[in-house]
Amino acid sequence: MSATASDTGGKFYGSTIGKKIVMAVTGAFLVLFLVGHVAGNLQILSGKEKINHYAELLHSSAGLLWGFRLALIASVVLHVKAALELYTLKNAARPIAYAKKAHRVATLASRFMIWSGYVLGAFLVFHILHFTTGQAHPSFDAHGDVFRNVTTAFQNPAVAALYVVCMGLVGLHLSHGLFSFTQSLGLSHPSYSARAKTLAKVVAFAVAAAFAAVPIAVLAGFVK
Ligand code: HEM
Numbered sequence: 001m002s003a004t005a006s007d008t009g010g011k012f013y014g015s016t017i018g019k020k021i022v023m024a025v026t027g028a029f030l031v032l033f034l035v036g037h038v039a040g041n042l043q044i045l046s047g048k049e050k051i052n053h054y055a056e057l058l059h060s061s062a063g064l065l066w067g068f069r070l071a072l073i074a075s076v077v078l079h080v081k082a083a084l085e086l087y088t089l090k091n092a093a094r095p096i097a098y099a100k101k102a103h104r105v106a107t108l109a110s111r112f113m114i115w116s117g118y119v120l121g122a123f124l125v126f127h128i129l130h131f132t133t134g135q136a137h138p139s140f141d142a143h144g145d146v147f148r149n150v151t152t153a154f155q156n157p158a159v160a161a162l163y164v165v166c167m168g169l170v171g172l173h174l175s176h177g178l179f180s181f182t183q184s185l186g187l188s189h190p191s192y193s194a195r196a197k198t199l200a201k202v203v204a205f206a207v208a209a210a211f212a213a214v215p216i217a218v219l220a221g222f223v224k
Pocket residue numbers: 037041055058069072120124127128131132146150163167170211212214215
């Protein structure tokens with residue numbers, strides 16, 4: 001027997017729209033985190049004192065830091081759970097391949113979101129071992145010298161390239177995700193959906209380019 005929306009949760013979460021809303025709200029929280037994170041990262045362009053002082057500030061209240069981390073972990077878990085369940089429901093509802101190209105495009109987009117989501121999950125595990133806990137870093141300074149941790153890491157061209165490629169994937173994932181957000185919350189209308197799509201792309205690639213600017217600036221010798 002194939003899965004139905006109500007097999008996979010309570011009344012609200014069990015409905016397809018409930019899962020979509022959970023994905024949209026958790027996705028929006030994660031996007032806000034990314035915007036804050038990239039704004040913080042860009043302080044490295046102003047020098048060592050600026051970024052290290054900023055990092056010190058973030059770590060100054062263990063309670064706030066851990067409260068925020070727990071909200072982040074919960075958002076990632078709920079976002080992934082809802083995504084996988086929606087994908088399973090979609091496949092179960094339409095086991096036969098689409099005949100029309102327009103429909104195939106929609107399926108390709110959701111397949112891409114799942115695939116890029118897995119890669120970004122793997123990136124996140126590596127990233128935390130790299131810059132937060134240090135096990136994946138060649139010479140990690142655990143005493144809060146974030147400037148040193150970032151500059152020594154990105155002097156390796158392979159590591160800088162890996163980050164730039166992953167940021168490209170972040171841009172693609174966000175551009176589709178931000179547009180889906182407007183649809184899931186019923187904010188879309190056919191007369192301005194083309195503009196919403198363009199705006200989603202602009203915001204997504206601006207965030208991705210700002211992230212990528214840090215490894216590029218270190219590799220190019222602008223930050224040292
Ligand atoms: C070039 C891109 C990026 C750079 C240079 C970067 C840099 C950093 C650094 C230096 C830290 C440690 C901060 C500290 O301990 O004070 C950090 C933590 C973190 N980053 Fe990134 N980051 C990048 C992209 C991303 C992306 C795309 C994501 C999410 C998909 C992400 C998620 C996180 C998370 C969850 C943490 C741990 C925060 C915590 O300590 O609770 N980062 N990042």
